[in-house]
Amino acid sequence: MTANTDTNPLALDFCGMRFDSPIVLLSGCVGFGEEYTRVAGFSNRDAGAIVLKGTTGAARLGNPPHRVYETPLGMLNAIGLQNPGASRVVREILPTLDFSETRFIANVSGSTIEEYVQVTQLFDDSPIDGIEINISCPNVKEGGVAFGNYPDMSAKVVEACRRVTSKPLITKLSPNQTDIQENARRCIEAGTDGFAVINTVMGMAVDAERREPVIGNVQGGLSGPAIKPIALLKVHQVHQVAKRHGVPIIGQGGIINARDALEFIIAGASAVGIGTALFYDPLVCRKINEGIREYLARHGLASVQQLVGTLRLPGETPVVRTSAS
Numbered sequence: 001m002t003a004n005t006d007t008n009p010l011a012l013d014f015c016g017m018r019f020d021s022p023i024v025l026l027s028g029c030v031g032f033g034e035e036y037t038r039v040a041g042f043s044n045r046d047a048g049a050i051v052l053k054g055t056t057g058a059a060r061l062g063n064p065p066h067r068v069y070e071t072p073l074g075m076l077n078a079i080g081l082q083n084p085g086a087s088r089v090v091r092e093i094l095p096t097l098d099f100s101e102t103r104f105i106a107n108v109s110g111s112t113i114e115e116y117v118q119v120t121q122l123f124d125d126s127p128i129d130g131i132e133i134n135i136s137c138p139n140v141k142e143g144g145v146a147f148g149n150y151p152d153m154s155a156k157v158v159e160a161c162r163r164v165t166s167k168p169l170i171t172k173l174s175p176n177q178t179d180i181q182e183n184a185r186r187c188i189e190a191g192t193d194g195f196a197v198i199n200t201v202m203g204m205a206v207d208a209e210r211r212e213p214v215i216g217n218v219q220g221g222l223s224g225p226a227i228k229p230i231a232l233l234k235v236h237q238v239h240q241v242a243k244r245h246g247v248p249i250i251g252q253g254g255i256i257n258a259r260d261a262l263e264f265i266i267a268g269a270s271a272v273g274i275g276t277a278l279f280y281d282p283l284v285c286r287k288i289n290e291g292i293r294e295y296l297a298r299h300g301l302a303s304v305q306q307l308v309g310t311l312r313l314p315g316e317t318p319v320v321r322t323s324a325s
């Protein structure tokens with residue numbers, strides 16, 4: 001059963017997609033939407049949307065081991081976009097997904113602009129609800145952050161993908177760049193409908209006994225609670241630009257509970273991504289939904305949308321919206 005927007009305080013419209021919850025399960029942490037469905041008590045219905053694993057034109061085997069490494073308060077990963085290739089995802093995986101449970105969003109990657117376009121086109125001609133362009137993957141040698149760290153290149157990728165799809169287009173921004181606001185501005189001009197902020201932060205781990213990097217790819221992407229303060233700042237910065245154009249953000253990076261999710265929403269995120277937290281607790285989404293619901297009731301808010309971007313900066317007068325306002 002789909003909840004009614006009027007009665008479900010967690011529901012929202014994200015770039016024309018109806019989410020029953022602000023929670024989005026993040027790319028790379030839920031396989032192709034089936035990863036946790038065998039866990040007792042887990043339901044895709046607890047998420048407003050699910051972003052599928054990063055997909056490229058040709059199949060990729062990914063990076064050599066080790067690919068993941070646990071750090072204090074997080075993890076490093078360098079999977080290297082292992083995936084079966086876009087046509088197999090569209091032909092063989094999408095038909096197995098239950099689109100009545102949640103929205104499914106593809107995550108598109110490539111080594112060239114042509115590859116981004118090719119993959120976007122394949123998903124455009126599929127039942128997928130939306131398309132996220134990953135211009136911020138730190139774990140592949142070509143493409144990825146090579147596009148996302150430069151506003152010109154980011155805009156070129158977005159513009160090219162925009163031309164071949166009318167589906168909601170979300171651009172995933174990198175924290176590993178000098179001026180995320182300029183990048184956001186250029187992506188909006190190029191036609192993005194929404195943003196995902198942030199991808200992982202580049203890092204490495206060293207094995208002192210062997211005097212070697214732990215990760216096969218030498219460097220990896222840091223995720224989990226360690227990156228939450230960085231992610232909050234980037235969401236706040238992108239929101240300052242995006243709110244003027246009505247462009248919504250999926251805030252992400254280290255969210256593990258309802259309190260974290262609320263902080264991102266207040267900083268400017270319309271929806272919140274859960275990734276690494278699922279590895280610790282696959283059932284965390286239900287608890288986060290309940291926690292947000294409880295906060296809204298306690299603060300007299302009828303909808304989570306009333307909370308988006310309500311951060312009060314020093315010197316500003318309090319804007320405390322209630323259901324009456």
Ligand SMILES: Cc1cc2nc3c(=O)[nH]c(=O)nc-3n(C[C@H](O)[C@H](O)[C@H](O)COP(=O)(O)O)c2cc1C
Nearest residue numbers: 026027028054077134199223224253254274275276
């Ligand atoms: C194991 C792993 C694989 C990931 N794969 C992808 C990917 O294929 N595409 C992508 O855009 N982001 C990928 N990410 C990044 C996440 O989607 C997310 O942006 C990041 O981990 C921050 O959120 P978190 O701290 O809640 O995990 C991956 C993250 C992890 C931990």
